[in-house]
Amino acid sequence: MASASLRRIATTAPSHDPAWLGRIAWLSLGLVLLWPLGVATEFRPWILVEPDSLRVTGRFLSSFLPPAMAPEFLALVAREAWRTVAIATAGMVLALAIALPLTLLSVRALSISALSGRMARGPFWLRQAVRWLLIVLRSVPELVWALVFVRVVGLGPTAGVLAIALTYGGMLGKVYAEILESGELHATETLLRNGSSRLQALGFGLLPQNAAELTSYTVYRWECAIRSSVVLGFVGAGGLGQQMDSAMKMFNGGEVATMLLVFVALVALADRISAGLRRVLG
Amino acid sequence: MTGTPQALQPAPQPAPQPAPHQLPPPLFTARCRVCWYLAALLALVIASFWSLNLQWGQFFSLDAARSMGRFLGEFFPPDTSPDFLRRVGVGLVETLAMSALGTALAAVAGLALSLPASRLHAGDRAWARAPTRALLNVLRAVPELVWAGLLLIAAGLGPFAGTLALAVHTTGVLGRLFAETLENAAPGPGDALRTQGVGKGRVFLYASLPQVLPQLLSYTLYRWENNIRAAAVLGVVGAGGLGQLLAFHMGLFHMAKTATVLGAMLLLVALVDALSYASRRWLVK
Numbered sequence: 410m411a412s413a414s415l416r417r418i419a420t421t422a423p424s425h426d427p428a429w430l431g432r433i434a435w436l437s438l439g440l441v442l443l444w445p446l447g448v449a450t451e452f453r454p455w456i457l458v459e460p461d462s463l464r465v466t467g468r469f470l471s472s473f474l475p476p477a478m479a480p481e482f483l484a485l486v487a488r489e490a491w492r493t494v495a496i497a498t499a500g501m502v503l504a505l506a507i508a509l510p511l512t513l514l515s516v517r518a519l520s521i522s523a524l525s526g527r528m529a530r531g532p533f534w535l536r537q538a539v540r541w542l543l544i545v546l547r548s549v550p551e552l553v554w555a556l557v558f559v560r561v562v563g564l565g566p567t568a569g570v571l572a573i574a575l576t577y578g579g580m581l582g583k584v585y586a587e588i589l590e591s592g593e594l595h596a597t598e599t600l601l602r603n604g605s606s607r608l609q610a611l612g613f614g615l616l617p618q619n620a621a622e623l624t625s626y627t628v629y630r631w632e633c634a635i636r637s638s639v640v641l642g643f644v645g646a647g648g649l650g651q652q653m654d655s656a657m658k659m660f661n662g663g664e665v666a667t668m669l670l671v672f673v674a675l676v677a678l679a680d681r682i683s684a685g686l687r688r689v690l691g
Numbered sequence: 692m693t694g695t696p697q698a699l700q701p702a703p704q705p706a707p708q709p710a711p712h713q714l715p716p717p718l719f720t721a722r723c724r725v726c727w728y729l730a731a732l733l734a735l736v737i738a739s740f741w742s743l744n745l746q747w748g749q750f751f752s753l754d755a756a757r758s759m760g761r762f763l764g765e766f767f768p769p770d771t772s773p774d775f776l777r778r779v780g781v782g783l784v785e786t787l788a789m790s791a792l793g794t795a796l797a798a799v800a801g802l803a804l805s806l807p808a809s810r811l812h813a814g815d816r817a818w819a820r821a822p823t824r825a826l827l828n829v830l831r832a833v834p835e836l837v838w839a840g841l842l843l844i845a846a847g848l849g850p851f852a853g854t855l856a857l858a859v860h861t862t863g864v865l866g867r868l869f870a871e872t873l874e875n876a877a878p879g880p881g882d883a884l885r886t887q888g889v890g891k892g893r894v895f896l897y898a899s900l901p902q903v904l905p906q907l908l909s910y911t912l913y914r915w916e917n918n919i920r921a922a923a924v925l926g927v928v929g930a931g932g933l934g935q936l937l938a939f940h941m942g943l944f945h946m947a948k949t950a951t952v953l954g955a956m957l958l959l960v961a962l963v964d965a966l967s968y969a970s971r972r973w974l975v976k
Binding site: 552567 | 725738739740755759791795829832833834840844846854901920923924927931934937941953960964
């Protein structure tokens with residue numbers, strides 16, 4: 410009796426997908442929509458397996474092994490890896506130098522005129538202008554800044570540092586202002602209402618409750634800056650990326666392999682350090 | 692200690708209050724961990740600036756200011772001849788297409804890789820979990836631009852290499868996110884089917900997928916937004932889209948044309964930002 414009912418349940422469990430009609434319809438609609446995209450991007454996967462391209466790819470990939478391990482090359486890679494970290498760090502310091510004053514100028518919570526009704530017109534437009542400046546700084550990709558600065562100051566780390574400083578300055582400024590305004594504003598308001606200066610209200614009202622979040626966001630951005638300083642090397646802004654670019658252009662697979670390994674290790678290390686720091690500080 | 696009755700425990704001692712005349716704790720002690728972190732940070736910053744020997748003198752000199760001014764002056768007026776605008780338009784469409792197709796491919800590949808990368812139920816041995824996650828981490832750790840540089844060799848110059856590069860990097864990101872989502876889905880529906888002897892594939896189709904689909908879609912849309920921004924600059928290594936136009940004209944010092952391309956790029960980024968901001972507000976409301 411029991412086994413009969415079990416069998417009945419087993420056989421009545423649907424053997425096909427009950428939602429198949431809708432799923433197939435959405436899938437085919439998606440494919441139809443993707444078709445023109447494929448045309449626009451010259452999406453021809455078969456050229457990957459053409460004998461010509463296979464031979465080149467195969468030769469390049471087989472030259473990855475063994476990775477280049479000559480002592481002087483390893484010394485070069487170590488030096489460039491340090492430069493990558495240094496570009497990211499120096500860029501972050503300058504970004505902070507840009508972001509901190511702009512944040513203070515743009516935080517609405519520190520407005521005294523806004524305590525009683527609407528913010529006065531002058532401070533309002535000043536804050537709005539600073540916000541627009543931050544948006545412009547942030548929305549130009551760092552790679553474009555780097556391309557521009559390489560033209561002005563020449564190849565080398567200066568262009569990378571400036572590019573990171575400008576883009577990350579914009580990002581940090583915007584996010585700092587958002588963090589400062591998202592918390593509980595009661596203490597700050599009380600301080601301002603009772604006649605404390607704006608810097609006092611910042612130091613005793615806003616910072617104590619937001620310090621951990623601000624620090625952990627900064628550490629996270631430092632980690633991102635390391636990743637992007639490698640990318641900036643590809644347009645000639647120094648560091649590991651520049652060496653990787655030239656090794657790729659020379660089809661030197663062994664050197665590319667070593668540098669990729671070093672890069673992945675570097676990113677993993679920065680990730681670990683940043684996670685540890687955020688746990689301690691946060 | 693947790694089991695002992697309350698009455699047997701000694702009364703909690705009040706915390707010792709610092710005497711009012713006591714000095715505040717010293718700023719630096721050898722046991723203060725944050726102090727050591729700050730010292731290390733300071734050392735890192737000083738070492739960075741010292742070892743890079745940045746050419747500030749050159750950058751802030753009158754000469755540099757003049758060349759910067761000349762450089763910026765050449766941007767104006769931007770080239771707005773209809774012929775060139777059409778080419779920029781094609782670049783714009785190419786950028787959007789690269790990002791959309793790259794993200795779509797990555798969503799499919801990410802879903803395929805997220806299944807072995809997740810422990811789908813408590814009894815799952817999930818022997819492929821660690822190696823698949825390692826693979827996803829490697830895909831994710833290498834930036835799109837580096838993938839594009841590598842893939843140029845196999846796929847040739849043009850948007851195809853860029854699409855593949857976006858797809859490969861985003862597969863790493865989405866695969867990881869999808870795997871987390873699958874592992875966090877409520878196990879009830881899947882367990883109910885599994886106890887009835889339904890196979891793995893159908894458990895996924897009937898129980899897991901309907902639960903996680905909205906989350907997967909929102910992750911995919913979020914990555915698409917990121918990828919539009921990435922696709923705009925990917926071309927500077929020759930992987931198609933607006934970036935390729937930018938690198939080409941900047942390399943030849945066609946400054947008016949460069950200005951037009953830069954404008955198109957900024958417009959695209961601003962548009963994506965505004966749309967994402969508006970849609971987020973609309974969804975939250």
